Amino acid sequence: MDVFSILTLGPAGSFSDQAARYFARRLGISELDYANSNDEVVRRTLESLDRHMGVVPFETTGGGLVPEVVRELIVGLGKSPKLYGECVMSIVQCFAHKGDLSQVKRVVTHPQSILQCQNYLERLRMTHP
Secondary structure, three states, X not given: OOOOEEEEEOOOOOHHXXXXXXXXXXXXXXXXXXXXXXXXXXXXXXXXXXXXXXXXXXXXXXXXXXXXXHXXXXXXXXXXXXXXXXXXXXXXXXXXXXXXXXXXXXXXXXXXXXXXXXXXXXXXXXXXX
């Protein structure tokens, strides 16, 4: 595999970045590049299969398939995308609030995080109506 860089969703330190670093170590690739969205990762990777390897989340336990990734892979089928491997990660989210949890009225975050934390948030709502 003659790849110059790995492209993934930023920023550095994100779950996608951690997965990209896993593949970089396995493949001996030192350069990481970041995109603003998962669909951008897939599009840019398919446009330059000889220069980039894209690392994107394909499926999550709480949210199932990641729609924008699946959509872009289907659109790019004519470019023959190849799946290299998988990195199964344990995702740990942090819920931070200063004060009493019963005061929390709304959680603002990425939709995928809401899906990953849905069971916890439901239990929290039942404990603190």
